[in-house]
Amino acid sequence: MPMSSSESSTALKRTVIVALFAAVAVVLSIVEAQIPLAGMGLMPGAKLGFANIMILTCIYFxxxxxxxxxxxxxxxxxxxxxxTFSSLLFSLFGSLFSFVVMYLLVRFGGKRLSVIGISIAGGLAHNTGQLLAASIVLKSSSTFYYFPMLLITGVVTGIVVGFAVRYVVASLSKISLFEEFLGGTGH
Incomplete structure (x- = not known):
């Protein structure tokens, strides 16, 4: 059955939004890569998770x-x-874990959970996913030595990302392109 004009328009809008969000997420990742976290005693390859701003925003819309x-x-x-193809596996594991956790919390947590709480859970899931990937690649559980520090950074960055998402969602909700997607997790 062919798509109606309205369905086709909505599909195009979704594609445009995903492309825009991907571009912003990549830019945020590039900016984040310029911040030297290893000098702060964090695990090599640790990141602040700024790209999660766009992922969590996408989950909401x-x-x-x-x-x-x-x-x-x-x-x-x-x-x-x-x-950074060597870290592709780590990023993929972390991103997928984070996505699944945040999506499930938004979808089933509804109004009971704050965007900041969901973001914190996503940050913790991302760090856990990366550590699991590292332990698989290195065939060692010694990577979990970093877990306590990553829990702390996951909470702190989750709070920052959560506040940013709250602002971005509120701001985008006022733009006509996003109006029909409000409450997008049910679509």
């Missing part, structure tokens, strides 16, 4: 599959642009 496409695009484009 669009469908799970749209946010999933965004996660994959952001991860692959960032790895390609930053030349």
């Amino acid at each position: 669009l469908r799970a599959r749209d946010a999933f496409v965004l996660v994959i695009l952001k991860t692959l484009l960032t790895a390609f642009l930053l030349g």
Whole structure:
């Protein structure tokens, strides 16, 4: 059955939004890569998770599959642009864990959970996913030595990302392109 004009328009809008969010997520990842966290005693390769701003925002507006496409695009484009293919597995594990946790919390937590709480859970899931990937690659559980520090950074960055998402969602909700997608997790 062919798509109606309205359905076609909505599909195009979704594609445009995912592309815009992917571009912003990649830029945030590039900016984040310039911040030397290893000098702060964090695990090598640790990141602040600024790209999660766009992923969590996408979860609030669009469908799970749209946010999933965004996660994959952001991860692959960032790895390609930053030349970090060796860390692609770590980023992919972390991003997918984070996406699943945040999506489930938004979808089933509804109004009971704050965006900041969901963001913190996403940050913790991202760090856990990366540590699991590292333990698989290195065939050692010694990577979990970093877990306490990553829990702390996951909470702190989750709070920052959560506040940013709250602002971004409120701001985008006022733009006509996003109006029909308000409450997107049910679509």
